[in-house]
Amino acid sequence: MLERWAEKGPTAVRLTLVTASSDGLYSGMIPGLVAGEYTRDELVLDARVMAERAGARLEAGRVTEIDDDAALVFLENGTSLPYDLLSLDVGSTLAGIDDPGVREAVVPARPPDELLDRIGRLGDGSPVVVVGGGAAGIELAACLAARLRTRDRVGGGSNVTLVEGGARLLAGYQPSVASRVQHALEKRGVEVRLQSPVLGADATTVHLESGEAFPSALTVWATGSAPQPLLARTGLPVDRNGFLAVDPTLRVRGRERIFAAGDCASIEGEHVPKAGVHAVRQAPVLFHNLTASAGSRLVEYEPQDDFLTLLNLGDGTAIGTKWGHVAEGRWVRRLKDVIDRRFVRRFQA
Template identity: 45%
Template sequence: MKHLLLLGGGHAHVEVLRQIGANPLPGWRVTLLTREAQSPYSGMLPGVMAGLYRPEQALIDMAALCARCGVALLLDRATGIDPQRRLVRRAAGGDIAWDLLSIDTGATPETDRTPGAAEHALPLKPIDALLPRLGALAACRSIAVVGGGAAGFEVALALHRRAAVTLVAGGSGLLPGFPTKLRQRAARALAARGVALREGQDVVEVTAGRLHFAAGPPLEAEALVWATGAAAAPWLAETGLARDEKGFLRLDACLRAVGHDAIFAAGDVVSFPGGLPKAGVFAVRQGPVLAANLRAVAMGVAPRPHVPQRDYLRLLSLSDGRALGTRNGFVFGGRWVWWLKDRIDRRFMARYQR
């Protein structure tokens, strides 16, 4: 039998697993290689931190999912890919041969750009490493969250009932890329809940319990949470696969690695044509297309292009039973928006937890 190897248990791959379970690939065996026994759903992480969800509600049991889908599971970490010999190297030793490969390993924290961040700050990702440390985080009296994007905003609000929180949005400001009206409402939401907002300057250095800026006094806090952009895993540089200037895998329109018809990828590990942002919604949307294209290639059929939507629904939890949202330039908020976000998140998880 030929071998389909799924590398990583990200949002796109859990959909691939589900579809293989519903309609197995004749003549193929399938293996999932992932370091996460419990795959976290990033959309529910702020809710877990705020106490709105139990941790297990935001986790997918990969052993149970693979067993239901007839897929072999290897709990290990990939350390390299040899595209010519069609091998994946494992941290535990031993290579795995494949005929068709799909990569959905996510990204790593962007801590290397700021001196001291890797040593003294707690990164949001990988989420499975963050969850066990939430108890210690809850005991802190002051917390600084670095990163003014959606993740930093939601996490700052999720933690504000536990401690005095400062959101450091940096030079890009609060929620760059979002409509102006939503950014204004978000700033008011922070102020109304007592979350301090510091904008205008990026952090230039991190020391124990302290953030330093090019000008002005440092910011002290018992805990420093790093919620800035994502970085590519260093081991991708040794694969010989085409990458962009930031190190992410370059894909064609069919989600294939450029120059390799037997290697597909999705999620935060990739650089998709058009410069899609690193958002979970795109990995979720890529899942069905990835599953269809892997099946097509396995059956000797040409894959089809993935056409991302131009605009998408963006929902931001305020961690108090309310949320803000935007789509197609419209901005809205309230309890019904939280209800919508909660419904979407629970429905997504129910597909893979049951």
């Protein structure tokens, strides 16, 4: 949205970007960072650079409350900001990570600093468990296995297990795609455990609902999106899963001056997966509707039924799928690298 604003944003509007992290990392390349294929700098989406280009004021801080009657957002540092129009694009958190004891026992992939540190301190052949068999969990398991295989060349195998509660990986994709991906993981030494809902974890063990427990020196949490606690605190309308309920123009239901996009928003009547692809594609619609909402006609976000999914397998290859077709190999990895690098460069100095 800031990129568009930099190109053709209205100069008479004062834009403020409030963000809790001024150098976010591009999640699509985090598995590659875990595999050791990129340096951290190569993933930086620089909010400072983007705010400057858009002529926006940057307010570094976390929003803790919103009072739409008073048209104020409140920040963690005790200050507040008034608004005429508000766009909430705060992303999501991980399902189950705030359950008792979980956050202390597991490591998320975003931000990746703790994960990278813990990988560095893992002993040779230590058991690693990735919880969640969606796209992120799959890439992380493959890339962790690749990293540990390379590092522990002398000490033996990678010992990575991917644990999924459902009957197959990649729910929402065709079963044939899921089994190709599972085969690709197993070929790379990742053990895949399906129908194994996780009850909880502690520092050394992952506990399944079945009562089974297995040792884990590092448990990576990749359970999919859940609403940030902030959303409930705002009192704004939410869907049955707790994400902000927006209409196809991305305007929050019944609120004239609040928009929401990306993972934190749920378009009523549409199933839009929580994926960066949709967040990025919503940006032009958000830009148009924020600038037009003074009066002209709003446009609607029309999610495409399918999008290209490219999963980094961490060993110089990737597996990709679209419209039920699957392709695997080095050229798929090169394609992902070109697309990712081109994307990130748009947001760097």
